[in-house]
Amino acid sequence: MRYLEIAVPEGARGPVLDILEDEGIDYVVSDETSGRGYTAVVRFPLPTRAVEHVLDRLNRAGIGDETRVVVVDAETVISQQFEDLLEQYSQGGTKGARTSRQVLRTKADELTPVFSIYVTMLLISAVVATVGLLADSPAVVVGSMVIAPLIGPALAANVGIVTGDDDLKRTGFVYQASGLMIVVAASIGLATLGRLAGLEPGGVDIVVVAELQERVSPNLLSLAVALGAGVAGILSLTRGFSEAIVGVMIAAALIPPAAAVGITVAWGMYGAAMGAAILVAVNVLSINLAALATLWVAGYRPQGLFDVSPTRKQTYTYAAIFGIGLLVLAAPLASITVLDFQTTQLSSSANEEIDSALEEAEYETLEVESVEVRLDDDYPIRSVDRIVVTASGDDPGQIPELTDRIHDAVTDHTDEGVVLEVRFIIATERGDDVDDELEYRSRTVTTGSHTSFQVC
Template structure:
């Protein structure tokens, strides 16, 4: 419920009160001396159901309230039979869930956008924590970086400003989003560079083998779902009163770790991987804004000339088209990565079957399958299948070319040309293992096919 205080100019008082009478709204009018530019003003006070605020203010705007002032206050309870009737009328068939008015929506979006200095400091802290978490491969630390990132307001302010015709709010939202991503990337580059100079680079190991990094430098289409869900949930948190803190973490999850991954991979000189992470950041920004804009439109927050009539309907459609087209263009490489992952999964399944069939032959009864792995190349962000690595173990002191060729032929028969590398883990005698349960012996590699 809301409690409104409306300052009404004398020449508009009768028109305003007529609207309230027609709506069946209880109100109190008091004559007050004000310090505003409105002479001979009266203050009208009235309770309204949350759902009624927007349509009532729209009607009052049509009646000439442009020169007035409206203050909307949260109300705990109203005891009145007339108010109960009004509440029932605006409950839409018994549904009493609150719907924030466009007027309040603009205020909430602005409130969730912190001052620039606080915003920058919090993002710097978040960037440092996210970079440390990614380098340490610590999911808990990465989650911590999301919690402290103040991204809810800026991520939603732009869309709210578009549909309500608030140019200042729209520009602030876009400016904060751009500045925020840039700050996180630059801060992560600096910290990752210091970490590399300090000797934290794994010797001879690609930095993106870190699990928390790998999934962000070669993203697939499923990554978009997180950002789309964050945009929808963010708007619902503003319009329906859901927990803003939880939704803020979800939005940060789509932006902070990928942005930090851009900085880390750039500091390590892996520019292809940095491009992949940057594409994910841009796609997530577009997805959040598009989802928020569409959700606002579907929820009924459409441009209707609120106090200041402006051609925002065309602007809303324009931004929606721009976001959608840009998202489709950038989603193309993500679709390629998704297809590659599907092909790699299918290839591994076929390789598992081929190895199992080959080892069933009587002459290979003393061999056991250790593992089957599909290895991708390092050409980030759009990678390709490099080879299939099959590991078998047994007591013989050398490779078995016949087995290697049989495995290769069966894989190629179902999946086409591919390099197959068969590794033999050879122990001193059958079944000999160390105290950890691992096979004792040496590794012999035999390449069974060249892919041509």
């Protein structure tokens, strides 16, 4: 429920009271004597769902943005006339009542903090995210998402678009762009200091860190997080759910990838940095497109005769920009997704061929320890580099034939030649005195341009 107080300008008293009577609203009116151009002050309670409809009607009667309108929450209203009005608008229940367009703009603006606070919180979030990625700590990365104030700008921009509030729209986009640049710059600085200090987890190839690897070579599944965050963000704003929880989801789509950009730039891995940057851009576009579409479908747009057309055109324009940009940038993600399927297929094919071969009597002494499909380091769109099979037994002479057989079978499932590397482990007793000790011998043999095996 809401309680409204409206200062009625001169010449609008009659039309305003006629609208309230027509709507069946229980109101109180008092004369305004301040001499500020108002003739009366009218106060009345409304069901939440009725606020937008009534304010739109009053707007056409002369209650515009320049008029003072106060909307506050009401705990209880005891009035039979209000009960009738509540029944009219509740349609059998009041749960999940839609926030009015006017209140929506206020809530979106309130979720956008003062710029100095916004920058400070993002700097802290960037530091925490960078440390979490370098330390390969999911818990620390999650902590960086909790403190990032990104939900306000993401929602404010799109609320401004569909409601025709240019200031709110401009603020939202400026905050989004500047916020991501702040996170990237802070991550570059901190990662550079870490590298100079010798903090290189996993060696020179920094992206072997699991928390980083999934963000420098993203696939199409990454879109689901960002699209869901955009929809959930608008629903939390319009239906009264927890914005804090949804804010974490939005930050999850933006903060870690932006920090990954900074880390990979600091390490000079510009291909990996491009992959992370593509993910950031795709997520930003996805969040904004999902939020914009959700707002428009929910009906948050000016209803006046002269406001609908310009705002609709603006909404379609931004939707087209977001959609086209998303399609263009999603192409690399589609390629990575195809590669993921190909990697899975190659791994499955190799396992099937090995299992089939080992069922034969000549290979009964062999045992496969692992099968691994390895990709190259050409980020962000990588390709299959080799398949590494680790086997064990007591006769390495069987391996060349088995290696060629597996290679021929695997290449039937791919258009490109695949390098197959078989590592063979031989365990032999060192001597009678130490029967439980094993001797390990190592050598590498190349059996062709596409296959090799290593005995150890």
